[in-house]
Amino acid sequence: xxxxxxxxxxxxxxxxxxxxxxxxxxxxxxxxxxxxxxxxxxxxxxxxxxxxxxxxxxxxxxxxxxxxxxxxxxxxxxxxxxxxxxxxxxxxxxxxxxxxxxxxxxxxxxxxxxxxxxxxxxxxxxxxxxxxxxxxxxxxxxxxxxxxxxxxxxxxxxxxxxxxxxxxxxxxxxxxxxxxxxxxxxxxxxxxxxxxxxxxxxxxxxxxxxxxxxxxxxxxxxxxxxxxxxxxxxxxxxxxxxxxxxxxxxxxxxxxxxxxxxxxxxxxxxxxxxxxxxxxxxxxxxxxxxxxxxxxxxxxxxxxxxxxxxxxxxxxxxxxxxxxxxxxxxxxxxxxxxxxxxxxxxxxxxxxxxxxxxxxxxxxxxxxx
Ligand code: NAD
Ligand code: ZN
Numbered sequence: 001x002x003x004x005x006x007x008x009x010x011x012x013x014x015x016x017x018x019x020x021x022x023x024x025x026x027x028x029x030x031x032x033x034x035x036x037x038x039x040x041x042x043x044x045x046x047x048x049x050x051x052x053x054x055x056x057x058x059x060x061x062x063x064x065x066x067x068x069x070x071x072x073x074x075x076x077x078x079x080x081x082x083x084x085x086x087x088x089x090x091x092x093x094x095x096x097x098x099x100x101x102x103x104x105x106x107x108x109x110x111x112x113x114x115x116x117x118x119x120x121x122x123x124x125x126x127x128x129x130x131x132x133x134x135x136x137x138x139x140x141x142x143x144x145x146x147x148x149x150x151x152x153x154x155x156x157x158x159x160x161x162x163x164x165x166x167x168x169x170x171x172x173x174x175x176x177x178x179x180x181x182x183x184x185x186x187x188x189x190x191x192x193x194x195x196x197x198x199x200x201x202x203x204x205x206x207x208x209x210x211x212x213x214x215x216x217x218x219x220x221x222x223x224x225x226x227x228x229x230x231x232x233x234x235x236x237x238x239x240x241x242x243x244x245x246x247x248x249x250x251x252x253x254x255x256x257x258x259x260x261x262x263x264x265x266x267x268x269x270x271x272x273x274x275x276x277x278x279x280x281x282x283x284x285x286x287x288x289x290x291x292x293x294x295x296x297x298x299x300x301x302x303x304x305x306x307x308x309x310x311x312x313x314x315x316x317x318x319x320x321x322x323x324x325x326x327x328x329x330x331x332x333x334x335x336x337x338x339x340x341x342x343x344x345x346x347x348x349x350x351x352x353x354x355x356x357x358x359x360x361x362x363x364x365x366x367x368x369x
Contacts, residue, residue: 001026001071002023002024002025002026003023003024003033003143003144004021004022004023004024005021005022005023005024005142005143005144005145006019006020006021006022006142006143006346007019007020007021007022007060007124007132007139007141007142007143007346008060008061008062008141008142008346008349008366009022009058009059009060009061009132010048010049010055010057010058010059010061011057011058012057013049013050013051013057014049014050014051015049016049016350016353016354017049017061017349017350017353018350019346019347019349019350020126021127022060022124022125022126022127022132022142023124023125023126023127023129024123024124024142024144024145024146025123025124025125025146026071026073026123026146027071027072027073027076027123027146028073028074028123029073029074029075030073030074030075030076030148030149030150031073031076031117031123031146031147031148031149032069032071032072032073032076032079032085032146032147032149032152033069033070033071033072033144033145033146034065034067034068034069034070034085034087034140034144034145034146034147034152035067035068035070035143035144035368036062036065036066036067036140036141036142036143036144036145036368037066037067037068037161037162037165037367037368038065038066038067038161038162038164038165038343038365038366038367038368039062039064039065039066039140039141039142039165039365039366039368040064040065040165040166040168040169040170040197040363040364040365040366041064041141041344041349041352041353041356041361041363041364041365041366042063042064042169042170042197042198043196043197043198043264043287043356044063044135044169044287045061045062045063045135045141045353046353046356046357047264047287048061048135049061049353051289052264052287052288052289053287054290055114055115055133055135056115056133057133058126058132058133059115059132059133059134059135059139060124060132060133060134060135060139060141060142060145061135061139061141062087062135062138062139062140062141062142062145062366063087063089063135063136063138063140063168063169064087064089064140064165064166064168064169064170065086065087065138065140065141065145065165065168066084066085066086066087066155066161066162066164066165066167066168067084067085067140067161067368068082068083068084068085069081069082069083069085069152070144071146076149078149078154079149079152079154083154084154084155084156084157084161084164085152085153085154085155086152086153086155086164086165086167086168086318086322087138087140087145087147087151087152087153087168088138088150088151088152088153088168088313088316088318088322089110089135089136089137089138089151089168089169089313090104090105090107090110090136090137090151090312090313090316090318091107091109091110091113091118091137091148091150091151092104092107092109092110092150092151092318092319093107093108093109093110093118093150094150096108096109102317103315104316104317104318105312105313105314105315105316105317106312107150109150110136110137113136113137113148113151114136114137115133115134115135115136115137116133116134116137117134117137117146117147117148118137118148118150119148122134122139123145123146124139124142124145124146137151138151140168141346141349141366143346143368153318153319153322155167155322155323155326156323156326158330159326159329159330162340162343162365162367163329163336163337163340164326165365166197166336166339166340166363166365167322167325167326167336168322169197169198169313170196170197170198170201170339170363171197171201171204171325171334171336171339172201172313172314172316172318172321172322172325173198173201173285173311173313173314173316174197174198174199174200174201174202174203174204174205174260174262174285174314175201175202175204175205175208175314175325175334176205176311176313176314176315176316176321177202177205177260177262177283177285177311177314177315178190178202178205178206178208178209178258178260179205179208179209179314180311180314180315180316180317180321181283181309181311181314181315182258182260182281182283182309182311184205184206184209184210184211184257184258185209185210185257186209186210186211186212187210187211187212188206188209188210188211188212188257188258189211189212189213189215189252189253189255189256189257189258190206190211190213190214190215190256190257190258190259190260191214191215191217191248191252191256191258191259191260191272191275192206192214192215192216192217192227192232192259192260192262193217193218193238193259193260193261193262193263193268193271193272193286194217194218194261194262194263194264194268194286195216195217195218195220195223195224195226195227195230195232195262196223196262196359196362196363197339197361197362197363198262198285198286199216199218199227199260199262199263199285200226200227200230200339200362201230201339202260202262202285203216203227203230203231203232204230204231204334204335206231206258207230207231208328208333208334211258212233213233213234213252214231214232214233214234215232215233215234215235215236215248215251215252215256216228216232216234216235216236217235217236217238217244217248217271218235218237218238219237219238219239220359221237222359222360223359224236224237226362229335229338230335230338234251236248236251244271244275245271245274245275248271248275249275249277252275252277254277255275255276255277255278255280256275256276256277256280257276257277257279257280257281258276258280258281258282258283259272259273259275259276259280259281259282259283260272260282260283260285261282261283261284261285261286262285262286263286264286264287264288264289264292265286265288265292266288266292266293266294266295267294268286269282269284269286269288269294269308270294270295270296272284273294273296273300273306273308276304276306277304278304278305278306279304279305279306280306280307281306281307281308281309282306282307282308282309283309283310283311284308284309284310284311285310285311285314296308338362339362339363340362340363340364340365341360341361341362341363341364342355342360342361342364342365343364343365343366343367344364344365344366344367345366345367345369346366346368346369348366349366352364352366
């Protein structure tokens, strides 16, 4: 059965988001309809509205959602009505070379389904019947969404949906970059650039991994206060030094073992690489605009054996990692409550995006009535 739903859309580049009533089609084969309970507002949603991440408008935003399955399509065996689920913005086909080698975050199907469901079509329309694209196969900043089962992960019902939603992007991305991609060892020195929802989660990942020094770098003093709550042992306000790399080398006694760029700017990637000592690893987590580049001293790769790599969705294996992260939360070792600075109604979505742009929140979460 079709559903009317209020949804948060980007209708044109560089325009504020709008809240509109849309129509969501019933699930087809291997699809489920979800009634969303909560959806986090990630910087990537904002980047989809300003061309940093090019998305063809109009697009229903949202890729960090949790809710309940309300309809299942033909052939669906792993989900039932009433299940609590979290969206996965990568679609895991389970068959491509990346999925079969344990790297579903690189799934070929996900790459094809950039702004539609995997079959290239959408289940979302405006009230005149015109199709609406969906962010990364999800479009879960809406009261209802129909997703392919490869973009959905079942989770336990004991944890509130707003906490579960955070796992669907920011927490998985940040913790995963540290634990899955870099595999930070106990005793390491870690620097995290950008203390937003992703960077604060990277800081938590470093603490969970047993890092002994965790330096948070941000341009916003308010964020540095938050960073301490999530486990930063030291902080650096990048606006208060004329040489970030030098300051970090001093603070770390010669350089870091690992650095995580959670901002999305080549200039900051260069700082992350620069603050490493010999043998260190820098991980690019932020999503930079398409034409952004970075310039590095080539010989440092050879003589210092430094590594520069990237991390998409925290190198997640969502069906394995989402329950693990929720297990850490249950055990009191992963902070999710503290990540939610503020909740918003769907009508307040434009304010949620403005607050994200102004750096007011660790994470803002839209909660559906
Ligand atoms: P956010 O806006 O909540 O946080 C970004 C932080 O970076 C802010 O606190 C800001 O003050 C800080 N910052 C800005 N310029 C800086 C600078 N020069 N030096 C240090 N800090 C600076 O964003 P978020 O939701 O945490 O996302 C962070 C980045 O990660 C974005 O680029 C987003 O698109 C990307 N992202 C990547 C993935 C992935 O799969 N790799 C997933 C989600 C988000
Ligand atoms: Zn995100």
